Amino acid sequence: MVDDWGREFRCAARIRIWSDAELIGARAIIGVRNVERRGGEVRIRPHAGATGSGPRR
Template sequence: MTEQLDRAAQRLIDAANDGDVDAFLAGFTEDGVVDDWGREFRGADEIRAWSDAEFIGKRVTLTVERVERRGAESVVAAQVGGEGFTGPSHFAFRTDGDRVSRMTIRG
């Protein structure tokens, strides 16, 4: 089943596709977490360092193919492009109000 992506998660995807690390970071809660295949990065400083090295810094592009709701999470199937990892991936987003509290990345 395909659902519409919630606004907080959509803002992160848009910021990544725009190469806007500041907007990307602003989309997370203060204690937000990126879980990239089990490696966790918490808070703006750690998420920025990870993103600079492996995500927005690698000119990532995310083409959303499907969105599903799984309990408290929105799960996005996307094709990842750019200068780092490329190929299919899944991004699970948990939100807290209008921001993302956790973004989990898996294959």
Template sequence: MTDLPTPVATLLAAANANDVDGFLAAFTAAGVVDDWGREFRGADAIRDWSDAEFIGVQVALDVTEVQQRGDETIVTAQVGGDGFNGPSHFAFTVDGDRVARMAIRA
């Protein structure tokens, strides 16, 4: 994951460690998760989503590709765990030393 901006690498490492507090800390205060058009804004909403659909189902992300498109970092990963399994694309927008937005698409 050496091609990743530090905030994105930190967020992905926390997710893979099933560290919800570390995952939430990687976001800005107004951070957003966009999961197929469903938006979760702020730490409480992101935690609720993650507990039900991401870290709460022991997500595992095996990064297979990283691309930079303008101000977005696009990460392709093989997703595993007790929830969705299969390839997904994650688009990250970084603001300073934190992630402002994480959008998930297949």
């Protein structure tokens, strides 16, 4: 599951559509800020930025 500022994407197909538009299309760079394990979940807090002038909303 991806939570992008309250917008949740839960299946692989929807995550791919989000990624294509928001990351690849925007030529984003993502780094890992921190990782934590809570029970059966692993949460990754990213740091992101864009390098190009891809599609914006």
